[in-house]
Amino acid sequence: MLDKPTVVIKGLTKKIGSRLIIDDLNFEVPKGEVFGFLGPNGAGKTTTIRMMVGLMKPTFGDVWIEGKSIRHEFEQAIRHVGAIVENPEMYKYLSGYKNLIHYARMIPGISMQRIDEVVRLVGLDQRIHDKVKSYSLGMRQRLGVAQALLHKPNLLILDEPTNGLDPAGIRELRDYLRQLAREEGISIVVSSHLLAEMELMCDRIGIIQKGKLxxxxLIQDFVTEGEEERYWFRISSPDEAALVIEGMGITAVRREQGLELAVTGEQAADVNEQLVKAGIRVYGFHPVKKSLEDKFLEMTGGETHV
Incomplete structure (x- = not known):
């Protein structure tokens, strides 16, 4: 029997006056999945996240977390959630450890052992007793994730968690979130404007535009949907190679220092064989795939994303 989804969103709608901000959102997030929430600037991502954690009341519809309604059973629903909406706020004059102790006192049942566990989990063992004001932005983000995980939530919601992180910090956070989903079975909903990172981090994505989903x-299905197979050849004599390839009834397009062809893998191998026979040096060939960013910009008409 399949596990029930951690999150179920049905008919989620938000109006402010006559303006429709969020228009009838419907989706689910199963256990152990990293779900990416993407959309152009002002599309409604943060508004949706605020409704998911009870910071904003929906006009219509509801969010169920572990079967509990965020509208009608808020305390039972929110106890399953850890969240960072925008930037994590900490007491900078306290150490990271004292910040976690302060937060733990607000929630019954969090032991000192659990605090030590999440500190190790986010890799802050060496700096946890230093004051937060001495932390880098990446360390503060990790401390925020530790705080969000203290009560062992089934759902982690992160709004722009990579803001201000350097490349090493982004990679650490990405690998850590993948580990949480895989090993702890935590469902993660994350929004970010770094589409290349979302492509590496997420299992599925939802795209929202003008308040509508x-x-x-699945990431893989999204980037390959409707795409014909294409291969790029790096070769010694592109003009000469183009004549050989066109003689095979295949159109060749110049791309950088080589040629791009709309062919299958089998046909690409045949092309390689014919080029070698014609005395043309083939330094390599590989499939060409559109990135998540390419597909996202196609779908949203090139609108700026956040």
Whole structure:
């Protein structure tokens, strides 16, 4: 029997006056999945996240977390959630450890052992007793994740968690979130404007535009949907190679220092064989795939994303 989804969103709608901000959102997030929430600037991502954690009341619809309604059973629903909406706020004059102790006192049942556990989990063992004001932005983000995980939530919601992180910090956070989903079975909903990172981090993505959910797909399906196979050849004599390839009834397009062809893998191997026979040096060939960013910009008409 399949596990019930951690999150179920049905008919989620938000109006402010006559303006429709969020228009009838419907999606689910199963256990152990990293779900990416993408959309252009002002599309409604943060508004949706605020409704998911009870910071904003929906006009219509509801969010169920572990079967509990965020509207009608808020305390039972929110106890399953850890969240960072925008930037994590800490007491900078206290150490990271004292910040966690302060937060733990607000929630019954969090032991000192659990605090030590999340500190190790986010890799802050060496600096946890230093004052937060001495932390880098990446360390503060990790401390925020530790705080969000203290009560062992089933759902982690992160709004722009990579803001201000350097490349090493972004990679650490990405690898850590993948580990949480895989090993702890935590469901993660994350929004970010770094689409290359989302492509590496997420299992599925949902794209919201003008308050409406326009697509939800597995990352791999999304970037390959409707795409014909294409291969790029790096070769010694592109003009000469183009004549050989066109003689095979295949159109070749110049790309950088080589040629791009709309062919299958089998056909690409045949092309390679014919080029070698013609005395043309082939330094390599590989499939060409559109990135998540390419597909996202196609779908949203090139609108700026956040």
């Amino acid at each position: 326009v697509d939800v797909q």
